[in-house]
Amino acid sequence: MQLRNARVVLTGANGGIGMAIAEALCAAGARVLAVARRQEALAPLLKRYPDALCWVAADLTLPSDKRKVLAAAEEMGGVNLLINAAGVNHFAMLEQLEDSDINAMLAVNINAPICLTKLLLPLLKQADSAMVVNVGSTYGSIGYAGYASYCATKFALRGFSEALRRELADTRVSVLYVAPRATRTSMNSATAQALNDALKANVDDPQTVASAVIHAIVGDRRDLYLGWPERFFVRLNNLLPQLVDRGLRKQLPLIRRFSEKPENETLKP
Template sequence: MRLSEARVVLTGASGGIGLAIAQALCSQGAEVLAVSRHREPLRALQAQYPHLLHWVSADLTTPEGRQNVLMTAQAMRGVNLLINAAGINHFSMLEQLPGDEIDAMLNINLHAPIQLTSLMLPLLREANSAMVVNVGSTYGSIGYAGYATYCASKFALRGFSEALRRELADTRIGVLYVAPRATRTSMNSPAAQALNSALKSREDDPEHVAAAVIHAIAGNRRELYLGWPERFFVGLNSLLPTVVDKGLRKHLPLIRRLSHSSLEEKTKP
């Protein structure tokens, strides 16, 4: 896809990765409809690209919010790229996670992109060439303690992407699934950051992730997994999951301790 000809609907546009993707797209001449609840993080970028970056406020977990995105997109000169980048995460052992936070993760990470993609497909079909991009995670391929619900949402998003790609195989719409590793964004709680530091997990800047995503879109890729050794462990987990089980089990005491400290922090008056 020629990025200078891209007309994009981008969700999660005010977040770390989403904002970096918006910047990268606009710098290539793409017209972007930025979807987010908050406009403030986008103001500087809008000032820089007033004719390319548009904003719409929407709660993607509601039918009304998704319909608002569709109606705004219909007013554009057509849409040929949908990027589902909105997402949330909570680092916590499952029994410590309130039910409303479980629901929120599943609604934003999984239900919203499926529902919005369904609404947007007729618009995408009108384009000569189009693409749906779903931003998942390495944890969409490797289950990790402390992230059970998050992993469930991203495993499902990966499956949705694969099935949708096959469903659209005889159309002009491609599907790209993106799996970043740990990324330096505000979505990471202090406890999650402490875990990454203790395990010496490598982290990427949002701009690095965005550049890789843009390159994958331009190259009409099907999948993009970022980071080494993360790509190796994804392959190992699919072939020899018991080996990964044993390797990750030794982290359990640390994960339990940090998730407990995170719970105490949240419940402080």
Template sequence: MQLSDCRVVVTGASGGIGQALVQTLCASGAHLLLVGRNAEGLEKIASRYPGKANVVVADIAERQGREAVLAAARSFGGVNTLINAAGLNSFSMLEQHDEEAIAALINLNVTATLQLTHRLLPLLRQQSRGLVVNIGSIFGSIGYPGFAAYCASKFALRGFSEALRRELADTQVKVLYIAPRATRTSMNAENVVAMNDELKVTMDEPLAVAAQVMQAIRSEREELYLGWPEKLFVKLNSLLPGLVDQSLRKQLPVIQRFAKSKN
């Protein structure tokens, strides 16, 4: 799909990757509905792109929030692209997690994302061409210590993307799943950044991720995994998971130490 033809709903628009997606899309001529809970932040972002970006202040984890997004999309004259970029992350060993925090993470990353897609799918199907773009994670293919709840949510999002793609195979709506590796955003707490530095894990800049998302949208690429050697580890984990087990076992003491530190 040509970016200039895109009429896009972007959830999580005030987040690190979300803002980079907004910047890149607007620069390419797309028209956007920016969805998020931070009214001030969204308005500030939209003011940079007059005539290109409208704001929808809504919590998509709530029914009324999803209804607000649907109403805005209808008033917008319809949309042909939904980018599900909203999400939460949490780094700690599972036994250290708070039960309510686990529920909130799964609710936003999985349940609300599916529910919003369900709401907007009829609008997408009205278009000559439609896209659902789910921003997943390398951790949607590799279970990583310290991120059990987050991995569970991204594994679910990957499965949702695959199933919905097959469900819509006889329609004009395509489903894309894009899996960034570690990205330098505020979603990653200071102890995560410090751990990645010690383990020599590369963290991409949000604009670099956004650029690759744009390429996937243009080519309508169904699946894209970002980063090397992360792509290799995804393949190894599916074919020879024992090798990945051994590699991560060596990292476990470092992961445990940083998980116990304060964010």
């Protein structure tokens, strides 16, 4: 897909990965409709790219706000690239989560992208070439303790992407599923970041993820899994899940210890 003059709807545009993608798209010559609840974080980009970037305030859990996005996309002259990058996460054992936390993850991470994609599909099908990009996670392929509900939403998003790609196989709309590994963004709590440090996990910066996403879009990829050895573990989990079970079992005491730490307590490995 060519990005110059592409018309893009980008959700989660004020998040770490979303904002980095927005900047990369604008730099490539695309016109971007940034969807976010608040504008403050986007202000510098809106000032830098006044002709390429515009913002619509929307809570994607609300049907009325999804219709606002549709109206803004129509006003932009249609859309040929939809990037579902909005997401929320909570690091905690399942019994530590409130129902409201679980419902928020389900609403933002899976209900919103499915319903928004459905709403925008007629516009996407009108384009000569179009793409839906769903930003998932390595945790959409590997179930991980402390992230049971989050994993459930990302597994669902991966399944949705695969099925939608097959559903649209006889159209001009393609589907790209993106699976970043741990990324340095504000979506991760201090506890989650401390756990990553304790596990010596590889953590990418948002610009690295955005650059890979842009290359995958331009290259008309169908999926993108970031990071090594994470890509290897995804394959291993598919082939020998019991082996991965044993490896992750060793991390469980550490995960439990960090999940029980108050957010305002100093965290050490």
